Amino acid sequence: MARIIVVTSGKGGVGKTTSSAAIATGLAQRGKKTVVIDFDIGLRNLDLIMGCERRVVYDFVNVIQGDATLNQALIKDKRTDNLYILPASQTRDKDALTKEGVAKVLEDLNEMGYDFVVCDSPAGIESGALMALYFADEAIITTNPEVSSVRDSDRILGILASKSRRAENGEDPIREHLLVTRYNPGRVTRGDMLSVEDVVEILRIPLVGVIPESPSVLRASNQGEPVILDTESDAGVAYSDTIDRLLGEEKPFRFLTEEKKGLLKRLFGG
Numbered sequence: 001m002a003r004i005i006v007v008t009s010g011k012g013g014v015g016k017t018t019s020s021a022a023i024a025t026g027l028a029q030r031g032k033k034t035v036v037i038d039f040d041i042g043l044r045n046l047d048l049i050m051g052c053e054r055r056v057v058y059d060f061v062n063v064i065q066g067d068a069t070l071n072q073a074l075i076k077d078k079r080t081d082n083l084y085i086l087p088a089s090q091t092r093d094k095d096a097l098t099k100e101g102v103a104k105v106l107e108d109l110n111e112m113g114y115d116f117v118v119c120d121s122p123a124g125i126e127s128g129a130l131m132a133l134y135f136a137d138e139a140i141i142t143t144n145p146e147v148s149s150v151r152d153s154d155r156i157l158g159i160l161a162s163k164s165r166r167a168e169n170g171e172d173p174i175r176e177h178l179l180v181t182r183y184n185p186g187r188v189t190r191g192d193m194l195s196v197e198d199v200v201e202i203l204r205i206p207l208v209g210v211i212p213e214s215p216s217v218l219r220a221s222n223q224g225e226p227v228i229l230d231t232e233s234d235a236g237v238a239y240s241d242t243i244d245r246l247l248g249e250e251k252p253f254r255f256l257t258e259e260k261k262g263l264l265k266r267l268f269g270g
């Protein structure tokens with residue numbers, strides 16, 4: 001069975017799409033047949049971050065409305081084997097996704113032998129976000145270390161536990177993973193940001209990764225290349241550790257403390 005993972009948060013701009021792209025790529029790199037689906041109808045960010053925006057002909061809504069087959073709409077990633085993207089449409093109709101339609105797509109992906117389906121959720125707690133999480137087996141709760149983001153994540157935890165298919169059917173609950181993104185240890189030390197411990201203490205779900213705030217993320221997204229492919233970058237390495245943990249490995253957390261700059265770095269920057 002395909003593992004259906006929703007990347008969600010409630011709040012916008014916290015790093016869901018960045019994380020969806022990185023996580024899907026990392027799973028595929030480890031030999032897992034993976035598809036990443038953009039549920040953010042109308043925005044279409046994922047295909048930009050994956051660098052496949054010019055190849056989009058058909059999209060998720062076309063498939064659901066029967067204007068294209070799933071096979072026609074899936075875009076094979078140009079860099080990473082085993083990786084496919086199902087782009088969102090630019091339609092303004094946010095209700096273009098139906099539960100029946102999404103269920104059918106997920107069943108078909110399962111039959112096509114996918115190991116992982118990564119669902120990039122839109123912000124908010126309205127229909128698009130609900131649709132992205134409804135069928136999930138697991139959720140990656142993407143949270144920035146600040147009070148408003150943690151609050152919205154707490155809200156999403158309530159929704160996962162009450163409005164998902166698993167909740168409706170009385171099945172095992174969605175497995176929750178906390179992903180702290182845009183972490184800046186210096187700002188934590190100065191008291192401008194919550195620490196990872198604070199966030200875990202409030203949300204009380206298992207931590208799967210801590211991604212540092214890093215200029216490499218913007219650089220990667222400008223190049224249309226998931227940051228996990230940048231093996232020199234702290235954020236890329238942190239995403240890679242996150243994948244290993246998702247696949248059951250124990251890994252120590254890195255980048256939790258401020259890097260002490262040596263004399264040369266202090267003098268010359270870097």
Ligand SMILES: Nc1ncnc2c1ncn2[C@@H]1O[C@H](COP(=O)(O)OP(=O)(O)O)[C@@H](O)[C@H]1O
Nearest residue numbers: 012013014015016017018182212213214217218
């Ligand atoms: N670890 C990070 N370091 C620096 N910038 C980041 C990081 N993660 C995300 N960003 C930036 O934050 C913005 C929002 O990210 P995005 O993934 O689109 O969030 P969402 O999908 O939750 O709205 C983007 O400009 C992205 O480049």
Ligand SMILES: [Mg+2]
Nearest residue numbers: 016017040045
């Ligand atoms: Mg997004």
